[in-house]
Amino acid sequence: MPVAYFRSLRGNSMETPPPSGGSQAATEEVLQTVTRLKEAIWKRRPILGDIMQKHGGKLLSRYSEDFMDVNPAPGLDERKPELISMVEELVTGRLGAEVGRGVAQQLSKLALVSTADHHSINQHPFFLNAEIISGIPLYEHPDPTLRYMIAFSFASVSVNNQSGFARGLLFNGGVNGSNNLIKLPILADRYKMSVVYGCKPYTREDLTKAENEIRKKARAGEITAPRAEKVLALMEEILGSSEVLGASNFCSQLTRINYYYWPKLFHGRGGQASDAKHPVPNLIYLDIETLVTHTLLRFHLENSDSLLHHVLFDATLWPLLLKHFDGIPGAFSKEKDWGTFLFWGFDEKKHRVRLFLEAGKLVCRDRCIEIELTPAALAEALRTKRIVPSMLLSYLVVSLYYGMKCLGGFCQVHDLTLCKEAWMQLLLEIGETSEAEAIVPVQTKELGGDGLVLAYLKTATGNTVPAMGFDMILDEGDTSFDHFVDLSKRVTLAEMMAPMLPEMYTVLYSEQDRDLALLSAKPEDIFRAVGLEEKLVK
DSSP: OOOHHHHHHHSGGGGSOOOOSSHHHHHHHHHHHHHHHHHHHHHHOHHHHHHHHHHTTSBHHHHHHGGGOOOOOHHHHTTHHHHHHHHHHHHHHHHOHHHHHHHHHHHHHOOEEEOOOBSSOTTSHHHHHHHHHHHHHHHTOSOTTOOEEEEEEBOOSBTTOTTTOTTEEEEEOSSSSTTOEEEEEOSOGGGTTSBGGGOOOOOHHHHHHHHHHHHHHHHTTSSOHHHHHHHHHHIIIIITSHHHHTOSSHHHHHHHHHHHHGGGGOOOGGGOOOOOSSOOOEEEEEEHHHHHHHHHHHHTTTOTTOHHHHHHHOTTTHHHHHHHSBTOTTSEETTTTEEOSSEEEEOTTOOEEOOEEETTEEEOTTSSOEEESSHHHHHHHHHTTSEEEOHHHHHIIIIIITOOEEEBOTTHHHHHHHHHHHHHHHHHHTTOHHHHHHTTTOOOOOBOSTTOOOOEEEOTTSOEEEOOHHHHHHSOSOOOHHHHHHHHTTOBHHHHHGGGHHHHHHHHSOGGGOOGGGGSSOHHHHHHHTTHHHHHTO
């Protein structure tokens, strides 16, 4: 995930003013580097290049309108009620029947979700801005029943993952410049490498320890006293609510936290409620692994007529899965020895372990996990969370079997498109021509708003940094949704992506393959060179 972009914006480099004298020449040099970065990135991700060639010049607001354009998929649409019913059941269990019905009603009208986020508190700029941008066309849509931003978020990441930090809270302490980022753990240290999906819920005791840590940091001068009091109040109101503490697992706690916390982010100047033109769409986080697990258990494991049943249990299809999905990110690579076969396993510490197909079983390298690929054995392993669906299996179920339109990041538009092509080839090879034709309308090149920053914070020293979610609540600037809609009408998609290019380049090119000259332009240099500073923060 491209997190270094945000780290660099949080560092000292944003605290220095743009160069004076010769700045035009410096700007031209940065812009030339941007062009070369694009060429290098598009070479490795031509699908992303095609998207940017087609849409990069559009205003962000205009580009986001296209999110609402969901292709009908007649061969798959008749299946969607199965998935939607499972979404309704899971959301009802976490947020109540009214919200569950509303989400199901929306998905029945508009089969649109985000699959870009990690399952955590939506606080990091990477995911925070993705959902703000995803919410813009919903906010302005005339249909009052379209009132939710629905994210099928990934929980098969560690709780300490830097681009989500599900383990606790992220916010600025308010005492100095951009280096005053507070990372406040709530889950105990022994869980930091555990996977979110397998974590037990945090307790009242865990929360009290975190609150005491806030008080220590305030006494040490790391957090201003007024800010510490606001954070403590928010923790009690949201994280300490009976609904959140009463959740049966950590994933459910995060769903409830996001639902209660999200509306508080948007207010006018002075922190007062703004006169919004429309209701702000609320945020529904449902971890995709739980959704896929329950869908398989309910509709596919015991249903011999299901195509997904045959994928999981027909031994004649396994060699084709190994052939067609080999080398696709999110799946596995036999040559380079990464990835897993359809499911990840968990060890006793709830750390992820790779699984291999061997003699009709899912096994890990040290044989600590051996699961027969039979409906009964797989069901038991799923129910007890010994295994979790992989990214590939999640894509197959949500996108390519049920036909949901999934908004994602710059990697997903490539990876999901390759998965679709591989799945079509497999289907054709086994004579499932109608199934192959049915997935043709499924949209996989849907670049969401992740990594594009609209929300900024002015620090105590007057510098500009990307805001964390809690910063938006704590500070008194204009964070109304109308404000972000207005910003989205000033900038193009290409301008917004430009500061991400160095990080994207490092993701796609190994250290030995990089041209260091392409990394001479820092994200903050690009931010100024393409005019984002003038358009977004002045």
